[in-house]
Amino acid sequence: MAERYSSFTPGGTGWFLQRVTAAFLVVVLAFHFFLLHFVNHAYEITFLGxxxxxxxxxxxxxxVLFLITATFHGVNGVYNALVNQGLEGTQKKVVLAVLVIASLALVAQGTYVALTMRGMI
Incomplete structure (x- = not known):
């Protein structure tokens, strides 16, 4: 029988955060869809709105929490999927660095847009 391998340590911090962010995303995504697809229809969404x-x-x-949580959840999942496929050594460190930099850039840009839309910038 094949061994089950996961880069997540069951009960570890990464494992726990992946599950908590998934639960948060399900709730916030439902809120997002309800508000922006049922209460307000796509053709009603405007810049001023x-x-x-x-x-x-x-x-x-x-x-903003949706942005941060989705970014963490997605990047953490991709990174651990790559580790599960055998990524190791220097490649693992480089991939981690690239993903962290890309995540920080995404969160910074998204936060900038949110602050701009709020009229704070």
Whole structure:
């Protein structure tokens, strides 16, 4: 029988954070779809409407947390999938560095856009 291998240590921090972020994303994604696809239909979404929603501190914080959580969850999943496929040594360190830099750039850009939409920049 083939051995089961996972780069996640069951019960470890990475394993735990992957599950917590998944649960958070399911809830926030449901909120996002409900608000932006059922309450407001796609053709009703405007720049001014987005600015108005971002002025609500709860919505703003939810969207920024959504960005950070989705970025972490996605990048952590990709990294661990690559490790599970045998990535190791220098390649593993380089991939980790590239993913961390890309993640920080994505979160910085997304936060900048959110702050701009809120009128803070």
């Amino acid at each position: 987005t600015q108005a929603r971002m002025e609500n501190i709860g919505y703003f914080l939810t969207m």
